[in-house]
Amino acid sequence: MSWADWWATYSTLVLSVGVYGMMALSISLTLSCGLLTLANAAFMGIGAYVSAIATTAFDLPFFEALLLGTLGSTFVALLIGLPVLRLSGVYLAMATLGFGEVVRIILLNLDITGGPLGLNGIPSLTQWWHVLSALLGTVFLLRCLRASRIGRAFEAIREDETAARLMGINTHPLKLLAFVLGAAIAGLAGGLNAHYTFTLSPGNFGFENAVDILTMAVLGGIRGLPGPLLGGAIVTLLPEVLRDLQDYRMAANGLILILVVLFLPQGLWDPQRIRGWFKRA
Amino acid sequence: MPELLHLSAVSLEFGGVRALDEVSLSVQPGQIYGLIGPNGAGKTSLFNLITGLYKPGQGQIRFKGDSLLGMPPQHIAQRGIARTFQNIRLFAEMTLIDNVMVGMHTHLAYRFWDLLLRSRPFRRAEQQAREQAQTLLERVGLAPYAYALAGTLSYGNQRKLEIARALAMQPQLLLFDEPVAGMNPTEKNDIQGLIRSLRVQHLSVLLIEHDMRFVMGLCDALTVLDFGRVIAQGSPQEIQENPAVIAAYLGEEAPHAG
Numbered sequence: 440m441s442w443a444d445w446w447a448t449y450s451t452l453v454l455s456v457g458v459y460g461m462m463a464l465s466i467s468l469t470l471s472c473g474l475l476t477l478a479n480a481a482f483m484g485i486g487a488y489v490s491a492i493a494t495t496a497f498d499l500p501f502f503e504a505l506l507l508g509t510l511g512s513t514f515v516a517l518l519i520g521l522p523v524l525r526l527s528g529v530y531l532a533m534a535t536l537g538f539g540e541v542v543r544i545i546l547l548n549l550d551i552t553g554g555p556l557g558l559n560g561i562p563s564l565t566q567w568w569h570v571l572s573a574l575l576g577t578v579f580l581l582r583c584l585r586a587s588r589i590g591r592a593f594e595a596i597r598e599d600e601t602a603a604r605l606m607g608i609n610t611h612p613l614k615l616l617a618f619v620l621g622a623a624i625a626g627l628a629g630g631l632n633a634h635y636t637f638t639l640s641p642g643n644f645g646f647e648n649a650v651d652i653l654t655m656a657v658l659g660g661i662r663g664l665p666g667p668l669l670g671g672a673i674v675t676l677l678p679e680v681l682r683d684l685q686d687y688r689m690a691a692n693g694l695i696l697i698l699v700v701l702f703l704p705q706g707l708w709d710p711q712r713i714r715g716w717f718k719r720a
Numbered sequence: 721m722p723e724l725l726h727l728s729a730v731s732l733e734f735g736g737v738r739a740l741d742e743v744s745l746s747v748q749p750g751q752i753y754g755l756i757g758p759n760g761a762g763k764t765s766l767f768n769l770i771t772g773l774y775k776p777g778q779g780q781i782r783f784k785g786d787s788l789l790g791m792p793p794q795h796i797a798q799r800g801i802a803r804t805f806q807n808i809r810l811f812a813e814m815t816l817i818d819n820v821m822v823g824m825h826t827h828l829a830y831r832f833w834d835l836l837l838r839s840r841p842f843r844r845a846e847q848q849a850r851e852q853a854q855t856l857l858e859r860v861g862l863a864p865y866a867y868a869l870a871g872t873l874s875y876g877n878q879r880k881l882e883i884a885r886a887l888a889m890q891p892q893l894l895l896f897d898e899p900v901a902g903m904n905p906t907e908k909n910d911i912q913g914l915i916r917s918l919r920v921q922h923l924s925v926l927l928i929e930h931d932m933r934f935v936m937g938l939c940d941a942l943t944v945l946d947f948g949r950v951i952a953q954g955s956p957q958e959i960q961e962n963p964a965v966i967a968a969y970l971g972e973e974a975p976h977a978g
Contacts, residue, residue: 594811599809
């Protein structure tokens with residue numbers, strides 16, 4: 440198989456590995472702050488729809504469309520983040536899940552989003568280097584955050600929010616920052632995603648996708664940036680690798696995920712465990 | 721000299737149970753002030769009130785003349801009150817140095833852009849903070865473990881790390897909740913020396929401790945709580961001779977049979 444043939448067959452998959460790597464990083468940002476939010480799929484949907492409408496209905500250039508999609512999900516995140524982040528634990532998870540459903544129903548009923556048929560004929564504008572630079576940009580941003588007082592504050596909030604407040608940390612704005620930044624990354628990923636899949640339908644960004652994204656981060660591990668990237672790649676590629684199992688594909692998929700979470704509760708990428716290997720060696 | 725911390729007639733109720741009943745006390749700048757009393761007397765509740773975790777039913781709490789009532793914990797901390805915890809609350813999965821650097825959070829003045837661009841103000845501030853954190857760890861004798869995880873430390877060492885983290889906040893008033901519980905005599909001496917050295921820096925300390933030798937040898941003034949009420953206030957010597965205190969600690973002496 441020549442390179443061109445290979446790329447024609449697998450380009451969607453390769454681009455998805457990058458896009459879902461961004462999604463896993465996006466949810467790991469809120470998780471690193473101790474917040475279990477399940478709205479990332481919805482933010483991805485908002486980014487995807489806004490940018491796809493911008494290129495199809497308004498003939499905007501790709502970059503402007505991506506920017507609009509990112510800003511759109513950021514803005515919505517700011518609006519719902521202010522009230523919702525007063526919650527924590529399962530209540531926060533429920534509220535963000537509910538928000539995701541609201542977004543899906545709105546996408547299903549609006550005219551401009553094409554209703555249940557979704558949007559079709561979206562121009563194929565996403566190149567591999569768009570995805571790669573967006574992914575690298577995200578990694579760079581999160582690396583900078585982690586190595587700063589903000590990253591340390593996130594970690595402190597995750598471990599003991601009350602103790603963090605008693606250190607003088609304004610926890611509410613920081614939690615909002617994690618949430619909104621995660622939404623911006625998801626919005627950008629959504630815009631990139633829309634412009635290589637040709638079609639969008641509201642079902643793409645529902646509950647199932649939200650859980651998949653969470654699985655990626657948990658499977659990969661949130662103790663470092665390689666974890667979510669690894670998890671994103673595995674969850675995206677596993678169904679393809681298991682294609683030979685045909686009808687049992689999704690069952691095997693689920694089983695593998697259960698085993699990993701059972702035996703590696705910190706995820707695949709656990710810096711402590713890896714350091715342990717080197718110590719023994 | 722104006723009082724640093726002043727509590728006047730502070731009361732706290734939990735569902736009808738009076739945990740604190742009209743407690744008043746004042747801590748002067750540079751003073752080491754002890755808070756003692758039997759278990760359940762309300763000592764930790766008082767710390768939770770001062771740091772904003774609980775809201776008093778009645779009374780007034782002033783720090784440097786300003787009322788702390790209704791202020792969230794983070795604002796009280798930013799004004800210069802740091803504390804440690806009876807049931808240790810470290811960030812167990814962070815390194816020692818990161819724990820201490822979390823304490824410096826509010827003093828690390830760089831903007832969001834600085835950290836993205838890794839500008840010189842950012843690198844300088846981070847570098848200085850790391851060096852200061854290292855110095856603080858040396859001060860409590862934990863420098864060799866700077867890059868270990870806080871959760872791996874022994875009980876006594878975790879208490880020392882809490883003290884270092886509280887000092888990193890550059891407070892004016894430190895609240896220590898049983899700072900030497902679980903420490904051996906040598907470690908207790910070290911902590912006593914450390915707390916004395918804080919006075920030289922004009923820091924004030926309010927401390928809860930059950931070890932009477934530790935408290936009496938260290939504090940300038942004491943308040944004794946029993947069932948949420950102040951039963952005695954004064955110098956260590958006055959407290960040691962106070963019959964009400966002796967009764968609270970040792971039980972009432974049985975009246976002599978006629």
